[in-house]
Amino acid sequence: MIPNDPIPEALPAAVPPPAAPAAEPFWDYKDLLVFIFLLIPSLGLAMLVTLLLTAFTNLSASLRLFLLQIVFYFLIFLALGALFRLRYRQPFWRSLGWKSMPISSAAASLFAGPVLALGLAIAGVILRTPDIPLPFQQMLGNRATVVLFGILVVFLGPLCEELVFRGFMMPLFIRTLGAALGIVFTGVLFGCAHGYEYAWSWRHIALISTAGLLFGWARYKTGSTAAAVFMHSTFNLTQFVAFLAQSRSAL
Helix, strand or coil: CCCCCCCCCCCCCCCCCCCCCCCCCCCCHHHHHHHHHHHHHHHHHHHHHHHHHHHHCCCCHHHHHHHHHHHHHHHHHHHHHHHHHHHHCCCHHHHCCCCCCCHHHHHHHHHHHHHHHHHHHHHHHHHCCCCCCCHHHHHCCCHHHHHHHHHHHHHHHHHHHHHHHHHHHHHHHHHHHCHHHHHHHHHHHHHHHCHHHHCCCHHHHHHHHHHHHHHHHHHHHHCCHHHHHHHHHHHHHHHHHHHHHHHHHHC
């Protein structure tokens, strides 16, 4: 008899290798260059819109500056949101790290802002930083403009700046340079971006860079850009209230 050949056992199906985790963040330096390139036409268009509205309305200088800032913010984030949607099919807020966090972390971020403002004020005295008047100080002539600039300084400014620096730029720099250098580099860029407001005083730039570094640390520690926004907001609020108090005492 011819022995029957044994029936070969079914070979196990090949298990596909696990997919490589998606890079964080999903955007790259080409997107950063596109964003920077779009800043100039966005500013030009914001100025054009402001001029057109001024031609038909009797807006004060302070209201024109406020309107220019709002339109500029709207245009740059419209461009960034379109970039995320069209190229990556990704949402705007979650991509920039706007995530929920524990109440304790949110409270700590809110409390850290005034502490940081006080600490940098003391450091400014030690460094003998020059007293440089800011452009908007001459425009706070009435209660309405004070309220408008308060909204800009305390809410809109921190939100938009943190979305750009800590939400968009910092994750990219951290991926390239590592956490420590990425946070520091973003903080220095943040300080330099405010240099024109302070006549490029190195002392002011150093202090603002330090604030930016700590905003970045809050973003990295909590994993949420909201923490940086909260800290930045109460930081600006403390400085704004101090400025108003100083202005009243000088009258």
